[in-house]
Amino acid sequence: MSADDTPASLVVKTITWNVGNAEPRDIDTFLGDLSPPADLIVVGLQESSYAASASPRMKRAQPADGGTADFVSHYVRDIADHLHGFSLAASQVLGEMELAVYAREALLPKISNIGKSTERTGVMNVIANKGGIAIRLCIGNVFFAFVSSHLAAHSGQEFLVRRNEDVAEILRGTRELAVQSPSKTDISTQFHYVFWMGDLNYRLDPNLVHDGAVPLDHLQRWQRVKELIDAKDWATLHTMDELKREREAGRVFAGFSEGDSNFSPTFKVERAAGFKYLAQRVPSYCDRILWKTFPGLKDTVEQLSLEAVPDSATSDHKPVRSVFRVNLPTLPDATVPKSDLSTRGARILLTDLAGENLAPMDAEMTSDPFVVFSSIEAFGQDMVFMTDPILKTLNPKWGAKQVPVLHCQHSEPAALEQAHVLCTVYDKDRFSAHDLIGTGVLSLKGSTAGVSVPFELQLYKYARPRGKLTGRVLTVKSSSVTASV
Numbered sequence: 001m002s003a004d005d006t007p008a009s010l011v012v013k014t015i016t017w018n019v020g021n022a023e024p025r026d027i028d029t030f031l032g033d034l035s036p037p038a039d040l041i042v043v044g045l046q047e048s049s050y051a052a053s054a055s056p057r058m059k060r061a062q063p064a065d066g067g068t069a070d071f072v073s074h075y076v077r078d079i080a081d082h083l084h085g086f087s088l089a090a091s092q093v094l095g096e097m098e099l100a101v102y103a104r105e106a107l108l109p110k111i112s113n114i115g116k117s118t119e120r121t122g123v124m125n126v127i128a129n130k131g132g133i134a135i136r137l138c139i140g141n142v143f144f145a146f147v148s149s150h151l152a153a154h155s156g157q158e159f160l161v162r163r164n165e166d167v168a169e170i171l172r173g174t175r176e177l178a179v180q181s182p183s184k185t186d187i188s189t190q191f192h193y194v195f196w197m198g199d200l201n202y203r204l205d206p207n208l209v210h211d212g213a214v215p216l217d218h219l220q221r222w223q224r225v226k227e228l229i230d231a232k233d234w235a236t237l238h239t240m241d242e243l244k245r246e247r248e249a250g251r252v253f254a255g256f257s258e259g260d261s262n263f264s265p266t267f268k269v270e271r272a273a274g275f276k277y278l279a280q281r282v283p284s285y286c287d288r289i290l291w292k293t294f295p296g297l298k299d300t301v302e303q304l305s306l307e308a309v310p311d312s313a314t315s316d317h318k319p320v321r322s323v324f325r326v327n328l329p330t331l332p333d334a335t336v337p338k339s340d341l342s343t344r345g346a347r348i349l350l351t352d353l354a355g356e357n358l359a360p361m362d363a364e365m366t367s368d369p370f371v372v373f374s375s376i377e378a379f380g381q382d383m384v385f386m387t388d389p390i391l392k393t394l395n396p397k398w399g400a401k402q403v404p405v406l407h408c409q410h411s412e413p414a415a416l417e418q419a420h421v422l423c424t425v426y427d428k429d430r431f432s433a434h435d436l437i438g439t440g441v442l443s444l445k446g447s448t449a450g451v452s453v454p455f456e457l458q459l460y461k462y463a464r465p466r467g468k469l470t471g472r473v474l475t476v477k478s479s480s481v482t483a484s485v
Helices: 027-031 074-081 155-172 216-230 235-241 242-248 338-344
Strands: 009-018 040-046 085-092 097-106 109-118 131-139 142-150 192-197 287-293 301-308 321-328 347-356 369-375 380-386 421-426 437-445 453-460 466-477
Touching: 009 027, 009 109, 009 287, 027 074, 027 347, 027 466, 040 074, 040 142, 040 192, 085 109, 085 131, 085 321, 097 131, 097 142, 109 155, 142 155, 155 242, 192 321, 192 380, 242 347, 287 301, 287 321, 321 437, 421 453, 421 466, 437 466
Parallel strands: 009 040, 142 192
Antiparallel strands: 009 321, 040 097, 085 097, 109 131, 131 142, 192 287, 301 321, 347 466, 369 380, 369 421, 421 437, 437 453, 453 466
16 A cells, blocks of 8 residues: 555544453444444454344354454444444454444545454463454554453462453464564564453452551442442552553553553443442453554544443443544655665664663573564664674773664655664574563654664563663764764
8 A cells, every 4th residue: 555545543432342242232332332333343243152142144154163353243233334434344253352443434545554363361271261362453554453352360379460461372373473584573563553452350458548457348349339330430450450450560561551440340240231240250441452553653642532331231341432533643655675675775773782681581581682673664674773792791882883774765864854773682592583671662852863873672571661771862864974963
């Protein structure tokens, strides 16, 4: 696709629902108000297997092995039929999970590069009752990834840790969707925009803020949470939220954003309209929607709404909906052929490149780090550049002769103002595959004005921090042989 095919902005509506293995009803209630008019509607369903009703369209077929398939349930098809002016652009099934992306028909011709991937995290990573589905697509020159997941259930530390590991496993298992080299990097660092939704199963735990000598038992925790719900004290409830705490500690979804759930928890409720909580589980915000952008694009996403759907009455979860406006970056098409990059392409000059507190990968608790630079936007899909390795250190510093000049597929630096470079740090291995330490994304914003600018990149591996890269960057024309850095 070309830059001319990229719209200036999109409205993206995301909806997640654990259907509770009961036939859902009333699509209007589920979808809610469709103003402002959405361009994409993304639906993630969990526990979406249920018995046939009187209508033959209501039967939810299952793969023979309980695994993945390209078909979808009647509900996903009925949503497509219900959305006038929309078509089902992509969908995927994993066990009882489904993910569907609906696009406004005028937008469909602009969508390309669709990819799908799944990862099971159930028993022994074989059972598909838990796991995640990811769909990749490109609109013009801008890449999106949508993920829907169902993580490990239940309260308690061991299950909390399991949920965190589920996220890492989903990111590890869906790396095949990568469009930029090197392919070991996960989807949380590969795309301009990532939206993640699902029954993430993180719980509200009053013991996180309880200062008594004896932890609260189940009934006490249930009563404390219910009191706060009745008082609509959402801020205090948020202090008890496992996911919020784990994100802030960098143990899961590091670098992602999430809006405040200023509504009643969506689990565990009676299968009726409204919020009436069942006593066997502490009410919790299990159903979540998060997002992540490349650096320099965070301000291009505006969350317009985040709400639960209390009138959906067939599950012990309530659906959660969020609407976003995304102002897309301008990414021009390449103007310099690959054969001429070194002579005609703009150049990215990196100086003072250093690593800080990198993750140790060797038995001696050290690493031999080197950096691989890649960018579809700046130098094309298959072109990479790399530094020399620095041996046995977690705080490397690269000299000028150890860092390559990055030659671009654009002749004018200004064309790269909204471009990004993936900076992937590896531990060099002489006799086996190099180990991934982490990936950071460098925004070239501000580097095209003639003066080098400092940068500090957080490195991530499976949405967990893995150290930092620092330095300075300047983007110049090929003819600028005396650029000041």
